[in-house]
Amino acid sequence: MTLTQKILARHAGLDRVEPGQIINANVDLVLANELSAAVAIGVMRGMKGADRVFDANKIALVEDHFVPAKDAQSAKLAKLMKDFATEQKIKHFFDVGRGGIEHVVLPEEGLVAPGEVIVGGDSHTCTYGAFGAFATGMGSTDIAAAFVLGEVWLKVPATIKIVYSGTLKNHVYAKDLMLRTVGELGIDGATYRAIEYHGSTVDALSITGRITMANMAIEAGAKNGIFHADEKTIAYVQERTDRPFMVERADSDAIYERVIAIDVDDLEPQIACPHTPDNVHPISQVTREDIPLDQVFIGSCTNGYIEDLRVVAKILQGKRISPNVRVIVNPGSQKVWMQAAEEGILTILAAAGCAVNTPGCGACFGGHMGTLGDGERALSTTNRNYVGRMGSPKSEVYLSSPATCAASALTGIITDPRVVDAALV
């Protein structure tokens, strides 16, 4: 069995599961944010006999999309979730100032461990595959059912194995690797499938790099994207929780639907051009003087981590951003924000001319705090660039790594970080 099958079989109390089989799996954690929770809570209130959640310690509720509340309606949803958390005695409730973006917060708080099954009312719940967990996003009715039953029905996915080889060059990052992967698979290339990441390149990645890659599995339509847990994973998790967990491994005779090999030795920084995340090109084909940027956004559950901010700060240190562009930075969580403050990163960014926001989703989904207007163009470290994703349907979003965003912030056009770096030395 593949890694995904192994985890699902154990959570369904079965010896074996096959792709296509429909199972009921126990869940270790159910996640929702104020938008998905508001709908889920409404559904749960309407369910006969559903007065209590299945386990108040196995639910995580994070205020992150429209926070701090952008208007009275958003405040109403935030309050609805907070009141529910109080009423149900939910242990893991994260209000503004104590959390951040759900997918950044949960691993930080030790709520994610190898071998677990996690479902969330957010499509980027697949992020936790970085830790060797099976994690997938669902809609609010499914989440309401999981709140009360502590289990979900799932169709066991077939698995696509991707084997990465080679060494990432200077200023080529996990984000570039994943953009390249989504470009190769296409936005529906892994629909209903699991992606299992293998190879020496990803073994060498940091936890943050693996998070970035698992996070964007959904951009290829995948149900989940998963890495095998190794010493790095176990050390990260054990620093944050005493909870016992079970590390699973794919069997050596596991059956994969497809195996894809990607060699990264010659990989350049990658850019996803408008208006789909699979419209990916090497940066050398995208850099053009005649496509000026209006906004650069650095943040999100894909690239809002301290490692990302360090890269950005290194490039912007002692410099001023281009007068033609505005740069908005959203550290992914309160902990990331505090770490960045301690390291002097926030000051470096502010001195360079960036607007540093409080943690949250912010501009990522066109919600608030950096919404694009008609005819505006952004370069962003986020995961999606569909029409209107960051605001006006007449705006354009390009996706890249934090380093490419930082280099481009200096010039006001899409710029290869390797060129800027070379100019610095």
Added chain:
Amino acid sequence: MESTLRGHVHKFGKNVDTDVIIPGKYCNIIDPAELGKHALEGIDPEYTARMKAGDIIVADTNFGCGSSREVAPIAIKGSGTSAVIAKSFARIFYRNALNIGLPIFESSEAVDGIESGDEIELEPATGVIRNVTRGTSYQAAQFPPFMQSLIDAGGLVPYVEKRLAEASR
């Protein structure tokens, strides 16, 4: 089981994503009718003005890709659209549509044989799609048995209620 659905077709292309079905800025709305006013706004701002209650969306592959927002099928349903036929659906949208009771049908042949403006009839119980304008008919893919039993039970909510009732007995 629902009775026959009948309406005129509005046809869309591939990869109609959840950001264009209901843009992020409306995701703090809960009321289905209010959401319905903005259905498909990101791809076709005139959709809700043009369509009539009962009309049907026909689309190419990967309908509903992107976010897990359940407000996407809710907005479509809230607009008065009676069903969506597509060559294929994105995974989360598919679950959400079944869970909230938006009828969906998968059939490549039907999508190829139907144009915008055609009048069509749908039998949710059997998956039969009839193009009244052109006199053709198609059979949509069957749901797997477990999903069919969920649909027959009236969706996920009654299924959970039944489980809770069994557990408390």
